[in-house]
Amino acid sequence: MAEGRRERADAARNREAILRATEELLARYRPEQVSMERVAAAAGVGKGTVFHRFGSRMGLMVALMRERAYALGEAVTNGPPPLGPGAPPEERLMAFLDAVAELVGRNKGLLAALGHAATTSSKSPSGKEREDDHAEGPPDGRPVYQFWHGHASELIAERRPDLDAELLAHILLGSLQSEPVLRLLERGESARLAASLRVMAAGILAGP
Amino acid sequence: MAEGRRERADAARNREAILRATEELLARYRPEQVSMERVAAAAGVGKGTVFHRFGSRMGLMVALMRERAYALGEAVTNGPPPLGPGAPPEERLMAFLDAVAELVGRNKGLLAALGHAATTSSKSPSGKEREDDHAEGPPDGRPVYQFWHGHASELIAERRPDLDAELLAHILLGSLQSEPVLRLLERGESARLAASLRVMAAGILAGP
């Protein structure tokens, strides 16, 4: 891949400005109050530019999420144990859940915005696909959630092949999208979440 | 409570028509495509009537949810074991999770719509509160989710007072709001969900 020519300098500058503006607005206001128009205004560009760059509200949020999740993705695939390869599955899963809880805790608004974007924009009329190239994100090009889910799923399956690892991983990770849990995170209690996730993971992995 | 006079006949008829229309639309279309205007048209009433009766989109969805959850609420508080009082906590929790998974499975669209309503309507400008009286729902007047959470939470705490029962209950129940899990339910795999919820619950309740 990686076809086509380089990105123009002004375009890159604007992309950055939009991302940073979204970040700041998301930190200051509730996600549904962060409209694309407000983002554009805060970034000092026209609304059309935002859509040109990111395609849709969903696209913007995903791009921001990828950026945030990049380091974790790297650590998981290439980093040192216990997050990276090498440690036993249960330790890797625990470490991973800790890291995810902490990451989500530091980015409370974004997860909610992603959820909001997912339900709000019932796919743009034309199924355009932007933001596929030049993507920061997990090492491969897959969306953040799928990467996380795949990882957790594999770790569970490795230790307990008798269980429904895919679904269990969804349940574990799904809690991060639940409103009450998000509210908790907003009050800075991500350590409490991590502890409970560890309890659940331990319960699952404790074998027959 | 229960003050004021009785509900007028035409009002009751319309309330019923609106509820049934919402039900049908939710079964046939994705939640974000079920607009209040469409509901009104399908029910054969004006849009204003829908808002007069239910206050907001959220109010409508909550009313529908209450109606659906009424039987479960009854069974849990007054019914026979293992769902009702009498059985040991772990059995009650298992039975409850089974029942919830099945209920949610039969009402896929509604949960998603509730989530959508929660993020979409950032509370109506005037904080009106309708639908507080004449509410079917769990025996008390509390919203469905709070009732469910309270119940699961108590059962966990009863068996494992050393754990963070509140949070664990949120995580368990929160999975029902997660998109991937909802998609699974849409494909009729509620038994699979129930099984995995049992695994998690067992994992939590086992031990010291």
Next chain:
DNA sequence: TAGACAAGTGGACCGTCGGTCAAGTACGCT
């Protein structure tokens, strides 16, 4: 350095949404 062409930009515009409201309608009580 000139100039040409693609890439990028901006904001008026569109359809739709959730929600409001004032004016009209009809129920139920006496």
Next chain:
DNA sequence: AGCGTACTTGACCGACGGTCCACTTGTCTA
């Protein structure tokens, strides 16, 4: 029958996500 009031209605509102296209600007070539 007649009255008060609860109920109904649809035009209306502001805001949203998303589109469009005339216009500007960066960059590549000669």
